[in-house]
Amino acid sequence: MQYHISDKIAPLKPSAIREIFKYAGSNDVISLAGGNPAFETLPVEDIRKLTAEVLEQESKTVLLYSQSAGHIPLRNALKDYLSRRHGFLKEYDDLMVTTGAQQCMDLTCKVLCNERDTVICEDPSFIGSLNCFRSYNTNLVGIPMEEDGIHLGKLEEALKTEKNVRFIYLIPNFQNPTGITMSLEKRKAVYALAKQYDVMILEDNPYGDLRFEGEELPCVKSFDEDGRVVYAGSFSKILSTGIRVGYLVAPQELMAKLEVAKQCTDVHTSMIAQLLCHRFLTERDIDAHISGIKGVYAHKCGLMLKEMDDRFPKSVTYTRPQGGLFLWVTLPEGMDGGEYATRLVKEHKVCVVPGSAFSVKEAPGSRNIRLNFSSSTDEEIITGITKCAQLLKDML
Amino acid sequence: MQYHISDKIAPLKPSAIREIFKYAGSNDVISLAGGNPAFETLPVEDIRKLTAEVLEQESKTVLLYSQSAGHIPLRNALKDYLSRRHGFLKEYDDLMVTTGAQQCMDLTCKVLCNERDTVICEDPSFIGSLNCFRSYNTNLVGIPMEEDGIHLGKLEEALKTEKNVRFIYLIPNFQNPTGITMSLEKRKAVYALAKQYDVMILEDNPYGDLRFEGEELPCVKSFDEDGRVVYAGSFSKILSTGIRVGYLVAPQELMAKLEVAKQCTDVHTSMIAQLLCHRFLTERDIDAHISGIKGVYAHKCGLMLKEMDDRFPKSVTYTRPQGGLFLWVTLPEGMDGGEYATRLVKEHKVCVVPGSAFSVKEAPGSRNIRLNFSSSTDEEIITGITKCAQLLKDML
Numbered sequence: 001m002q003y004h005i006s007d008k009i010a011p012l013k014p015s016a017i018r019e020i021f022k023y024a025g026s027n028d029v030i031s032l033a034g035g036n037p038a039f040e041t042l043p044v045e046d047i048r049k050l051t052a053e054v055l056e057q058e059s060k061t062v063l064l065y066s067q068s069a070g071h072i073p074l075r076n077a078l079k080d081y082l083s084r085r086h087g088f089l090k091e092y093d094d095l096m097v098t099t100g101a102q103q104c105m106d107l108t109c110k111v112l113c114n115e116r117d118t119v120i121c122e123d124p125s126f127i128g129s130l131n132c133f134r135s136y137n138t139n140l141v142g143i144p145m146e147e148d149g150i151h152l153g154k155l156e157e158a159l160k161t162e163k164n165v166r167f168i169y170l171i172p173n174f175q176n177p178t179g180i181t182m183s184l185e186k187r188k189a190v191y192a193l194a195k196q197y198d199v200m201i202l203e204d205n206p207y208g209d210l211r212f213e214g215e216e217l218p219c220v221k222s223f224d225e226d227g228r229v230v231y232a233g234s235f236s237k238i239l240s241t242g243i244r245v246g247y248l249v250a251p252q253e254l255m256a257k258l259e260v261a262k263q264c265t266d267v268h269t270s271m272i273a274q275l276l277c278h279r280f281l282t283e284r285d286i287d288a289h290i291s292g293i294k295g296v297y298a299h300k301c302g303l304m305l306k307e308m309d310d311r312f313p314k315s316v317t318y319t320r321p322q323g324g325l326f327l328w329v330t331l332p333e334g335m336d337g338g339e340y341a342t343r344l345v346k347e348h349k350v351c352v353v354p355g356s357a358f359s360v361k362e363a364p365g366s367r368n369i370r371l372n373f374s375s376s377t378d379e380e381i382i383t384g385i386t387k388c389a390q391l392l393k394d395m396l
Numbered sequence: 397m398q399y400h401i402s403d404k405i406a407p408l409k410p411s412a413i414r415e416i417f418k419y420a421g422s423n424d425v426i427s428l429a430g431g432n433p434a435f436e437t438l439p440v441e442d443i444r445k446l447t448a449e450v451l452e453q454e455s456k457t458v459l460l461y462s463q464s465a466g467h468i469p470l471r472n473a474l475k476d477y478l479s480r481r482h483g484f485l486k487e488y489d490d491l492m493v494t495t496g497a498q499q500c501m502d503l504t505c506k507v508l509c510n511e512r513d514t515v516i517c518e519d520p521s522f523i524g525s526l527n528c529f530r531s532y533n534t535n536l537v538g539i540p541m542e543e544d545g546i547h548l549g550k551l552e553e554a555l556k557t558e559k560n561v562r563f564i565y566l567i568p569n570f571q572n573p574t575g576i577t578m579s580l581e582k583r584k585a586v587y588a589l590a591k592q593y594d595v596m597i598l599e600d601n602p603y604g605d606l607r608f609e610g611e612e613l614p615c616v617k618s619f620d621e622d623g624r625v626v627y628a629g630s631f632s633k634i635l636s637t638g639i640r641v642g643y644l645v646a647p648q649e650l651m652a653k654l655e656v657a658k659q660c661t662d663v664h665t666s667m668i669a670q671l672l673c674h675r676f677l678t679e680r681d682i683d684a685h686i687s688g689i690k691g692v693y694a695h696k697c698g699l700m701l702k703e704m705d706d707r708f709p710k711s712v713t714y715t716r717p718q719g720g721l722f723l724w725v726t727l728p729e730g731m732d733g734g735e736y737a738t739r740l741v742k743e744h745k746v747c748v749v750p751g752s753a754f755s756v757k758e759a760p761g762s763r764n765i766r767l768n769f770s771s772s773t774d775e776e777i778i779t780g781i782t783k784c785a786q787l788l789k790d791m792l
Contacts, residue, residue, distance in 0.1 A: 001594065001622045003650050004562060009507045012656045036460045044459065048451045051668070055444045063440065063636040064432045099495055099640075099662040106661050110531070111405045115511065132660040135506070166400060198397070226397045240459040242667035244495075254399050260408045264528040265502050266495040270666040271638035272447070 008115070008137040030384045033351035035176070035325060036375040037237045038300065041293040043284070047240065050279040051272065062271045068263045069255070070097025070247070071271065074278040078247050081281055082233070086208070088222035094255040096262065099269045101206050101246030104232035105132040107261045108167070108202050111254065113138050118165040120158055120199075122150050124358030124368070126176040129169060129204065138166075142360025145175070149182030152189055159197040167200040167230070172220055174207045174324025177358045177370035181322055184217050191223045199228075206234040206246075209290050211323035212298035227251030235277050237325070238290060243273040297323070297374060304373040304381050311389035313396060318371075325374040328355070331367045335395060341369055343395070348387040404511070404533040426780045429747035431572070431721060432771040433633045434696065437689040439680070443636065446675040447668065458667045464659045465651070466493025466643070467667065470674040474643050477677055478629070482604070484618035490651040492658065495665045497602050497642030500628035501528045503657045504563070504598050507650065509534050514561040516554055516595075518546050520754030520764070522572040525565060525600065534562075538756025541571070545578030548585055555593040563596040563626070568616055570603045570720025573754045573766035577718055580613050587619045595624075602630040602642075605686050607719035608694035623647030631673050633721070634686060639669040693719070693770060700769040700777050707785035709792060714767075721770040724751070727763045731791055737765055739791070744783040 054062055061071070069075065075095050083089045098104050105128070113119065115137035121130065123142025133140055141162055143155045149172065159165060168190065172182040182190075194201050203220045221231040231249040239245075250258060262268070280286070304327070305320060312318075315332035331340060338354040345351050355368025376384060450458055457467070465471065471491050479485045494500050501524070509515065511533035517526065519538025529536055537554050540547045545568065555561060564586065568578040578586070590597050599616045617627040627645040635641075646654055658664070676682070700723070701716060708714075711728035727736060734750040741747050751764025772780060 001596075001624055003596075003647075003653075004508060005653055006507060006510050006513075008510075009653050009657055012653075012660070014652075014656050014659065034461065039456055039460065042459050044451075044455050047455075047459065048448070051451060052444070052448055055440075055447060059440050059443075060435055061638070063438050063443065063638045064435065065430065065637045099666070102663045103661065111402060112400060114402050114404075117402075128659065128663065131656070135657060135660040200397075200399075228397055241461045242457070242459045244662060244664070244666045251399075256410075257399075257401055257405050257408075260410050260527070261405055261531060263410065263524065264408070264531040265499065265661065266640060267498045267524065268640070270495070270640045270669050272668050272672075273666045276668075 008135055012131060012134055029345065029349045029351055030376065030380045031351040032371045032376060032384050033353050034372055034375055036241055037325070038296050038374050041296050042240055043280070043289060046280065046284055047276060050283070051276050054272065054275040054279060058275060062275055066268050066271055068268050069259050070269060071274040071278060074274050074281070077278055077281040081286070082249065086219050086222065088219055088224070089249065090224065092227050092251050093249050094252045096248045096255060096258060097269050097274055098246040098248050098262070099266055100236065100244040101204065101232045101234035102128055102132065103265070104246055104248040105129045105202070105204070107248065107258050107265065108230050109133050109136045109138065110261050111257045112166045112200065116164070118162045120155065120162070120165055120168045121360055122170060122175060123360040124177055124355060125169065125360065126171060126204070127357050130358070130360060133169070140360050145178055145180055147180065149180060149186040150190065152186065152193070155190065156193055159193060159199065165197065165199045167202045168194060169202045169204065170220060171204045172217070173205055174210065174321050174326070176324070177326055177353070177355065178328040179319040179321030179324055179326050181217070187217065187220050188223060191220055191229070194228055195226070201229045202232065203229055204232045206237055207324035208233070210237060210293060210297055210325070212294040212301065213322040221249065227254070230254070238293060239277060239280055243276065245269060245273045245277050297325070300373045300381065301327070303378055304371065304385060307382055307385035311385060313392055315396070316392060325372055327371050327373065329369045329371060331369065331392070332396060333367070335367055337366045337369045340391065340395065344388065344391050348391060350384045350387045352388070404531050408527060408530055425741065425745045425747055426772065426776045427747040428767045428772060428780050429749045430768055430771055432637055433721070434692050434770050437692050438636055439676070439685060442676065442680055443672060446679070447672050450668065450671040450675060454671060458671055462664050462667055464664045465655050466665060467670040467674060470670050470677070473674055473677040477682070478645065482615050482618065484615055484620070485645065486620065488623050488647050489645050490648045492644045492651060492654060493665050493670055494642040494644050494658070495662055496632065496640040497600065497628045497630035498524055498528065499661070500642055500644040501525045501598070501600070503644065503654050503661065504626050505529050505532045505534065506657050507653045508562045508596065514558045516551065516558070516561060516564045517756055518566060518571060519756040520573055520751060521565065521756065522567060522600070523753050526754070526756060529565070536756050541574055541576055543576065545576060545582045546586065548582065548589070551586065552589055555589060555595065561593065561595045563598045564590060565598045565600065566616060567600045568613070569601055570606065570717050570722070572720070573722055573749070573751065574724040575715040575717030575720055575722045577613070583613065583616050584619060587616055590624055591622070597625045598628065599625055600628045602628070602633055603720035605634055606690060606693055606721070608690040608697065609718040617645065623650070626650070634689065635673060635676055639672065641665060641669045641673050693721070696769045696777065697723070699774055700767065700781060703778055703781035707781060709788055711792070712788060721768055723767050723769065725765045725767060727765065727788070728792060729763070731763055733762045733765045736787065736791065740784065740787050744787060746780045746783045748784070
């Protein structure tokens with residue numbers, strides 16, 4: 001039969017990353033494309049022990065239905081964690097456990113936006129979030145990035161001219177895909193603009209704990225005086241991506257609606273995963289664990305940058321991230337990131353993501369690619385970058 | 397600040413069941429309100445062992461990102477299971493793993509419906525699905541139930557007169573909330589009507605395996621000749637509700653879109669839960685396990701019915717389900733289900749769900765309540781029904 005596909009879903013294409021992920025599964029391909037944490041940083045032995053304990057001691061809680069907002073002890077432990085590490089939980093805020101941080105974007109957009117309402121994003125930005133906002137038929141407006149984050153002048157211009165702006169979507173720390181960190185000044189300025197134009201902010205901070213260089217900066221949420229900032233966090237990069245546990249901080253009034261939306265979506269998040277996170281947060285030394293991860297990523301990022309410095313032609317530029325998982329490469333003028341990525345995987349069996357995947361609007365001829373340094377071994381990084389460099393020389 | 401809530405979410409109230417669930421948590425309340433399976437039917441020891449094995453033997457697969465459509469070995473095992481037990485998997489069909497069956501409704505509605513498109517439902521129907529369809533601003537049209545399922549004449553009338561009908565939502569086996577099973581004749585007739593009026597069917601079958609009386613009937617999906625039926629299944633009632641694993645069967649062409657929607661929603665379902673389900677399906681005797689559950693539910697349902705037969709006034713009527721978890725009570729004329737449920741919990745500490753919660757449109761003065769027989773002990777069933785009867789006599 002002929003299927004009627006909704007206007008919101010019909011134009012969406014599968015995420016280029018998710019597609020490449022299928023491809024990157026073959027053993028002879030080096031993937032610098034994904035967004036996985038380094039497997040060796042995951043506390044596998046702890047996960048085994050804690051999961052066994054949870055199933056032994058709390059089987060009824062794990063195996064039956066629970067509350068949509070999440071397992072209460074986990075919610076409380078997360079509130080403590082955020083207060084202690086990020087110092088921003090306000091009295092008027094509440095916290096909900098989500099099925100990965102992706103669900104934070106899904107629920108926030110569903111609750112705040114009618115079709116054709118405007119969402120303002122950094123451009124480029126994380127494709128998973130962009131596609132999520134698109135899947136609600138929103139009007140996506142991209143604001144270019146500068147070295148210290150979103151372009152303030154263009155942001156204000158958009159706030160002035162666009163209709164029904166519901167929120168500004170930001171990844172202030174080690175942004176995906178660029179690796180850029182928003183400066184303290186800009187964090188304050190963006191919050192002030194949001195206040196001036198009375199719009200909300202959705203702050204996505206999946207990599208916030210993974211700073212391996214420079215000084216910690218306060219979250220935008222920490223400036224929040226009037227419940228204007230919704231905050232999305234994740235266990236993906238410190239515990240496991242596969243378990244799918246994230247969390248959303250929002251003012252209570254809004255949370256009531258987010259909870260209804262969560263009920264309609266998946267009732268609640270998987271309890272094995274929630275109780276595992278709870279035990280990990282409360283029974284292990286999470287600060288020491290995070291310190292360990294930082295050391296690994298400092299090394300991997302440093303190695304990748306060194307290889308690029310040594311091997312890439314001078315006409316290639318790239319960001320030098322202070323944390324997170326990604327760096328952003330700008331190819332020489334006239335070179336196309338899509339063509340480069342295609343040739344790279346076909347001729348050299350190295351996967352990277354073409355920058356156009358992260359563009360808010362179609363971006364033919366984008367000169368960018370995104371590289372991931374977290375999930376490869378040292379050897380793979382060296383071989384991968386050597387092959388990247390080889391193709392660059394071939395194409396120049 | 398003043399929050400802008402989207403038109404689709406603003407009118408939604410929290411699910412009455414989810415709210416009662418919060419309340420039913422106290423130890424001195426007998427809950428006949430929830431939808432949990434009997435805890436004693438869950439294979440807790442197997443779940444412990446299999447989860448430990450998965451984390452021991454497949455830790456990388458469990459802890460890192462995976463494919464949005466689900467873990468391939470689980471998808472294959474489910475296809476085998478459905479072919480073997482329900483005999484309906486078609487060549488053109490594909491299967492996706494979802495975060496509980498609730499997500500099947502979410503993704504199907506998102507992919508098929510624009511705002512104000514029509515979804516036809518049995519009336520009453522499962523509140524979680526109704527709220528999900530509402531959360532996409534659809535035009536919900538309810539068709540009354542008869543003893544053998546949906547009213548065919550009124551269904552055809554709706555198909556003739558309503559605009560942009562995208563699908564008919566059905567729970568053919570032991571429907572939630574009524575416990576009614578659709579007859580074979582009606583299953584065929586509904587499929588024929590869907591074909592005649594060229595609309596799709598979303599067949600929700602969470603309780604299909606739990607028939608403890610009468611003969612198995614083929615799924616509506618088994619009549620599907622042209623990819624018109626999307627099928628939702630679940631591990632909730634046979635393995636665990638808390639792990640949140642369901643699955644969706646749909647024609648490949650539609651599945652491509654459902655997979656994009658899944659990417660936008662939660663990337664993929666929690667891998668610990670998926671791999672546990674895979675091992676349980678492939679390494680344990682699921683047929684024997686299901687037989688065991690049926691025996692428990694036959695007993696519990698029989699006990700509840702016997703207590704009701706013995707104690708309820710003759711002016712109270714109720715369904716006698718052949719499977720599933722619920723039965724549906726019609727109170728004497730002039731009695732209100734909402735008032736009854738409120739007095740029951742306040743005066744007698746017994747929770748039931750007022751029937752109005754399951755109505756497609758507001759239903760003031762609904763005479764119904766839903767009773768769950770699966771999750772209480774024999775003693776709780778006897779005490780609970782005794783108190784129900786006492787209040788009935790008080791109110792008559």
